[in-house]
Amino acid sequence: MTDIQIVTGNQAAAIGAMLCQVQVVSAYPITPQTSLTETLSRFIEQGQLKAEYVRVESEHSALSVCIAASSVGARAFTSTSSHGLLYMHEQLHWAAGSRLPIVLCCVNRGVGAPWSIFNDQQDAIAQRDTGWIQIYCRNNQEIIDTLIQAYRIAEAVYVPVMVCYDGFVLSHTMMPIEVPEAEAVKDFLPPYKPHTILSPDEPRNINPVTFPWRRYDDRGVLCDGYMELRYKLQTALENSAASIIAANDFFADAFGRNHGGMLWSYRMEDAEVALTSMGSMATEATTAADILRDKGIKAGVVGIRVFRPFPKEAVRIALNKAKAILVFEKDISYGYEGALCTDLKAALYSTDIRVPVHNYIAGLGGRDVKPRELVEASEDSLKIIASGIREPKTTWINCFTG
Amino acid sequence: MTKKDDNISAMCRPAIGEAGKTGDWRDKRPTIDHNKCIPFIKKKPACFLCWLYCPDGVITATIPISIDLDYCKGCGICAEECPAKAIAMINEEGKDD
Numbered sequence: 001m002t003d004i005q006i007v008t009g010n011q012a013a014a015i016g017a018m019l020c021q022v023q024v025v026s027a028y029p030i031t032p033q034t035s036l037t038e039t040l041s042r043f044i045e046q047g048q049l050k051a052e053y054v055r056v057e058s059e060h061s062a063l064s065v066c067i068a069a070s071s072v073g074a075r076a077f078t079s080t081s082s083h084g085l086l087y088m089h090e091q092l093h094w095a096a097g098s099r100l101p102i103v104l105c106c107v108n109r110g111v112g113a114p115w116s117i118f119n120d121q122q123d124a125i126a127q128r129d130t131g132w133i134q135i136y137c138r139n140n141q142e143i144i145d146t147l148i149q150a151y152r153i154a155e156a157v158y159v160p161v162m163v164c165y166d167g168f169v170l171s172h173t174m175m176p177i178e179v180p181e182a183e184a185v186k187d188f189l190p191p192y193k194p195h196t197i198l199s200p201d202e203p204r205n206i207n208p209v210t211f212p213w214r215r216y217d218d219r220g221v222l223c224d225g226y227m228e229l230r231y232k233l234q235t236a237l238e239n240s241a242a243s244i245i246a247a248n249d250f251f252a253d254a255f256g257r258n259h260g261g262m263l264w265s266y267r268m269e270d271a272e273v274a275l276t277s278m279g280s281m282a283t284e285a286t287t288a289a290d291i292l293r294d295k296g297i298k299a300g301v302v303g304i305r306v307f308r309p310f311p312k313e314a315v316r317i318a319l320n321k322a323k324a325i326l327v328f329e330k331d332i333s334y335g336y337e338g339a340l341c342t343d344l345k346a347a348l349y350s351t352d353i354r355v356p357v358h359n360y361i362a363g364l365g366g367r368d369v370k371p372r373e374l375v376e377a378s379e380d381s382l383k384i385i386a387s388g389i390r391e392p393k394t395t396w397i398n399c400f401t402g
Numbered sequence: 403m404t405k406k407d408d409n410i411s412a413m414c415r416p417a418i419g420e421a422g423k424t425g426d427w428r429d430k431r432p433t434i435d436h437n438k439c440i441p442f443i444k445k446k447p448a449c450f451l452c453w454l455y456c457p458d459g460v461i462t463a464t465i466p467i468s469i470d471l472d473y474c475k476g477c478g479i480c481a482e483e484c485p486a487k488a489i490a491m492i493n494e495e496g497k498d499d
Contacts, residue, residue: 097411098411099410099411158408158410195407195408195410195411196407196408196411196413197407203415203416204407204413204414204415205413205414205415205416206411206412206413207411207412207413208412208413208414210412217414217415217417218414218415218417218418218419219415223412223414224409224412229410229411229412232410236410
């Protein structure tokens with residue numbers, strides 16, 4: 001029988017972690033992630049989830065605990081937001097460099113200064129180059145489903161996965177979700193096998209100092225140097241796209257829900273204007289596309305689900321017929337433009353898709369952005385592009401720019 | 403199924419000399435006067451502060467103690483810590499103060 005529950009995004013994530021039978025949880029509360037880790041600690045306290053909840057004094061330590069647990073073969077989970085994620089930054093590199101399949105829920109929140117507890121995606125985007133897979137969710141169903149897929153992906157390619165979803169907009173909004181059956185999730189997730197033997201019987205020194213060149217170990221075997229290990233991580237990220245798509249397809253077969261692999265498209269078949277975004281704003285863009293179509297503008301949406309590895313091929317296929325591309329995003333790479341826009345344009349550079357791309361920065365620090373405003377922005381964009389401007393200036397929506 | 407490492411992250415086994423013979427980094431050599439050394443005089447496993455403090459683990463907790471000069475980098479911590487002043491740091495040949 002289908003188990004439908006009405007839950008917040010944070011509760012969906014906690015239920016997801018429980019269904020994955022995580023063995024070690026370590027997290028430090030921070031708005032808006034707090035109710036996720038509270039819920040999970042209650043599951044453990046009440047005996048619903050047999051796991052070790054390690055209480056720590058900081059996010060840096062929380063991820064350090066997960067790194068240790070994952071190294072010895074435990075399925076480890078953590079979650080954070082904003083400054084907590086920034087405080088984890090060093091350990092994010094260590095987790096990825098150690099090739100540990102940790103899953104982290106990033107409940108997206110703006111970054112200070114000045115203080116903000118509200119939603120944007122600057123926190124996760126700022127961790128783009130740490131070697132983690134990043135997947136963005138558009139609703140609470142996708143949060144629980146993506147979390148389950150995340151362990152399958154991470155443990156297949158030995159790369160940690162960050163499951164990102166918008167603070168408050170999703171984390172504190174109740175929606176009906178279908179909770180997968182525990183047994184079915186068990187079948188979907190084979191047991192985790194660590195890649196390096198680590199036991200008192202066979203001692204290993206993990207992550208020793210590596211010198212610039214390759215080195216011979218104590219048995220005379222030529223071992224990777226720093227650059228070879230970096231190349232292996234890069235290759236793993238590139239190749240992980242296949243595992244991400246496979247996990248999505250397998251999940252769709254097993255549970256009947258397909259969230260689109262690397263990205264998803266909405267009314268793109270004949271679309272001339274493509275609205276692209278990540279997370280909950282991409283959902284709003286679908287409403288905007290409907291309104292635009294009612295007004296006679298052929299609009300569609302490409303929702304980027306996976307930001308790293310960047311879905312270069314999928315983006316090229318999805319935007320093949322677009323005559324104008326609008327990129328709406330809740331982050332800014334200071335001194336340039338939105339990070340998604342930069343990557344998207346780079347993906348199109350060597351193709352025949354030579355259409356104007358208009359970047360919109362929206363919703364920073366929780367500023368509301370409504371579908372109607374995405375519609376107005378799109379109409380403005382089309383006017384600018386129709387006037388012959390091929391490179392419209394990055395526009396900040398709902399922002400008093402004087 | 404035999405267990406094996408996937409070799410996707412950096413790893414080594416505890417072994418002497420993973421980074422080569424580091425003794426040639428040394429400017430000063432520790433030399434021990436066993437007649438001042440507490441375990442040697444008392445013929446008992448005592449003190450061994452040099453063994454405890456040596457950051458490279460090249461001193462043995464034996465009677466008499468011994469220092470592996472293939473790997474001793476000559477930091478002088480053993481000489482500094484020795485309560486009996488049994489260890490002196492002397493210049494390596496060709497190295498001046």
